[in-house]
Amino acid sequence: MSGRSTAVAHSNIALIKYWGKVDSRLAIPATSSVSLTLDAYRTETTVEWGNDRDSVVLDGDPLSGVPADRVSRFLDLVRDLSGRSEYASVVSRNTVPTAAGLASSASGFAALAAAATSAAGLSLSPRELSILARKGSGSASRSIFGGLAVWYAGTDDASSYAEPLHDPGLDLAMVVAVVNAGTKEISSRDAMRLTADTSPYYDAWVSSSRVDFAGMLEAVAAGDFTRVGELAESNAMRMHASMLGSTPPVSYWEPDSVRCLRLVRELRAAGTECYATMDAGPNVKVLCRRPDVASVSAAVGSLGVAGVTTSLPGPGVRVTEAPR
Template structure:
């Protein structure tokens, strides 16, 4: 009898950024980070253990992937095989409701969903904190997608893998939302991993970035405790700009921005100057995310439509943590 695990995970957008690893093999970050899980973007993944398979098979959005892509997934699943003392191979079916590699955190939801499905398929019953350390080994930001709401990824200590995991800080049920301005949904030319390493290795601003990120996290957690949306937004915008400034200091300089990224940033500032609090953040890609109050989202959207098309604007409420899917919910 085949064992099957099916899981949904939502993407997250970092408000306090993670940029740089102190251990590339274990995906241990240089600084702790904090994110907001979004319900508009998610990945559904099925892991079917099959003793008849001689190798793992990986299908993304219904298309069988090549050996190189499958090898990445197999290496990740080896963590679960080792824990389960199992050698059985799996068929992996993943449906990504996020544009892949466009700076919209598709890897976060992808590996969180894969971790959740593998946990069920191998019947390991790992708790969420432990599962977040496994998910981290596929993609650093995926450790945060195990949980919903506002989530902290603690950097941990030294090279101790188990010490670096995610914690749910707050359910973010106090009128928080996000609008994504999709400038370019295509795969970016420079991957986050390459850009991250180049920044760490060559940017003279990098040590300052790490110090500032730690300060920002302390201030952010205090703002969350007070449910101070204005302060939350100000820190979010400042922290994101610091990260991109640090990238510009790399050799050669790194910029994921496009002309319409600048256009979006200026438009959000215009809306804010006209009395509606909203704040921008950007990850490793040209797309701009707008942190706002959910109750004011429609007003902001109307203003953004003056500069961007309807299909470029995606509204999202706060997302939940990973969820096991039933046969009925798995409708692919």
């Protein structure tokens, strides 16, 4: 029996990072995290059951090898949940540069989870959908929700999930400095594993990130933008420091990444409050308040980086076409 659904999900940027797993099979993280879903970047995915094999098309190009296998393994989870045995066609389009450190896997697997389960006739709760999406990409668990989200690390499959985090009026926005939109030399998964296995700083990162997580929850609840920004910036820098301790060292930074970081400090010193964060890639995300978006964007653009994207908080995943 065939079924077809389309879903849209938006990428999210972690303010308190997820970096390292305690269970790779279930994608259970070593630490809890907090993120901001962005309206600027999204993935739209259509899943149709009834094929004689799984097929995946991303931005008009058929996928093969490891990327296609990763999608098929995720579809196996949906087959197990639904009792279906047939294969599916997956057609996906990104406004997020793929594998560039801009959370394309977060929006991608969140959209895939919603579309595949809807097409299969399943009706999952947001928490159940978050748990499922996590198994495709850890950060996808957070893209199920709009705005601020918290992902509790948990200790097993059922307790590792994301949920919305109440925003008391922080009026957040983000300016993304696209330093390089190309594919990374080392994937997030491989870099994460290498850091956890070889960096002498990894345990310190885990310990400090747990403290940062608790502090971020307090700062958000208090509506303290300054503290939110300070924690986001320091948490990101500590994550990258742990990568530099790996053997061999992992560094995603490029010269323009450093220039952007310096610019953020200069803007703060001049009175525009903003803070930098970076994920597994060279691109710099600048957290600011909504009224400062234009000035921060203009300043970042003056550096001559490859691109500048401005974003407000985005919505959670939604099914736009469901079986009739």
